[in-house]
Amino acid sequence: MEHLIYLACGYRNVHVQALYAAYSALAWKGALDVQVHVYSDAVGVFAPLVHEIQVHELSADRVRAWRGPGNYPFRIKIAALAEAARDHGEERVLFADSDTFFFADFTPVFARIGPGDAVLHRKEYAVLSHPTGQLQRFRKRVGKFHFRGSPIDLNADMWNSGAIGLHPSQFHLLHTALAFIDAVSPHYKKQLVEQYAVSYFLQKNAQLHACDDVLFHYWAQKAEYQQKIEERLERWKSLPLEEALRELRAEPIVLPPFQAHHGWVRRLSDRVFDRE
Numbered sequence: 001m002e003h004l005i006y007l008a009c010g011y012r013n014v015h016v017q018a019l020y021a022a023y024s025a026l027a028w029k030g031a032l033d034v035q036v037h038v039y040s041d042a043v044g045v046f047a048p049l050v051h052e053i054q055v056h057e058l059s060a061d062r063v064r065a066w067r068g069p070g071n072y073p074f075r076i077k078i079a080a081l082a083e084a085a086r087d088h089g090e091e092r093v094l095f096a097d098s099d100t101f102f103f104a105d106f107t108p109v110f111a112r113i114g115p116g117d118a119v120l121h122r123k124e125y126a127v128l129s130h131p132t133g134q135l136q137r138f139r140k141r142v143g144k145f146h147f148r149g150s151p152i153d154l155n156a157d158m159w160n161s162g163a164i165g166l167h168p169s170q171f172h173l174l175h176t177a178l179a180f181i182d183a184v185s186p187h188y189k190k191q192l193v194e195q196y197a198v199s200y201f202l203q204k205n206a207q208l209h210a211c212d213d214v215l216f217h218y219w220a221q222k223a224e225y226q227q228k229i230e231e232r233l234e235r236w237k238s239l240p241l242e243e244a245l246r247e248l249r250a251e252p253i254v255l256p257p258f259q260a261h262h263g264w265v266r267r268l269s270d271r272v273f274d275r276e
Contacts, residue, residue: 002034002110003088005095007080009041009058010073013226017098019045020229022053023236024101027245028214032107039080052241068178070185074194078177081164085171094119094165096215099222103252104214109165118206119165120199121217124158127196134192141188142196147180158192159199159208162217173201220258228253 004025008018018038025036026049036053038046041063043055066079081095092113094106100121112119127135145152166174177197184193202208218225232253236244 001091002032003084003091003093004034004036005081005084005093006036006038006098007040007077007095008038008045008098009063009076012042013222014098015040015042015045016229016233017222017226019048020233021096021098021101022046022049023244023248024103025096025106026052026241027248028102028105030105030107032105032110034110037084039083048236048241068182068185070182070187070189072181072185072189072193074191075178075181075185078174078181078194078198081166082171082174082178085166085168085174089171090168092165092167094163097162097217097219099219099225100162100215100217101253102215106211106214109163109211109214112209112211113165113167115167115169116206117209118167118170118202119163119209119211120202121160121162121215122210122212123208124160127154127156127158130158138190138192138196142184142193145184145187147183152184153200156196156200156203158196159203160212160217161195161198162219163211163215164198164202165211170202170206173205176201221255224255225253228255 006018006021008015018040022036022038025034037056038053039056039058040046041058041060043057046053046055063076066076067073068075068079077095077097081093084093084095092110094109094113109119125135127139139154142152143154180197180201181193232247236247239247
């Protein structure tokens, strides 16, 4: 059996996004023998799928512990994935962010995961040469730190970590990523710390493969997609599950793509996404 992991805690919009993501997984799992797991502090939100997915309740104490010594919110997803990996130590796992959904059969994604192969959402840019102010600040700050006695190596590609697919032989890398986060996050709390930790240690230890051919990550357009998702979930309350899944397959949510900004708008956007 394969395992697909979601994390949904903290805010209602995250819970709602994760519910839709789980619907999409059920719609597009095809013949794959996969168990969908959701780790959440609001298990009631997932009641519509209670017979189809496994929901793991998170206490406030557990969430605080997962934030680690740097009280770093983005550490939680790696901690959740590490726990799932521990619980399913001989089976492949795929983590997907709540603000994602499948739009095609994702059986091929698990086929890309093997002893020497891992999955992330997609490759984005080279860290050392990316010109945005966000990355300039990242290089300046993180380049000052050491990890396990050596300066942090920034000569790597940044991958989008909206999906993380691992073979059991790679599960130990999650603990290395957590140790890296714990070394840096007490001093620098930007989301890029988590993203770089996952990107760096996976690409240094495995051949990476993208999965954006079947998984959409709408991180830059959350408000627009949230509105459409809310409308669908409200309507699906009165529909049988199979009818809702048929609609999801037949009519994927497609909005105009995100348009990158320039000039002062771009600089402001950099600061918004370079968030605490």
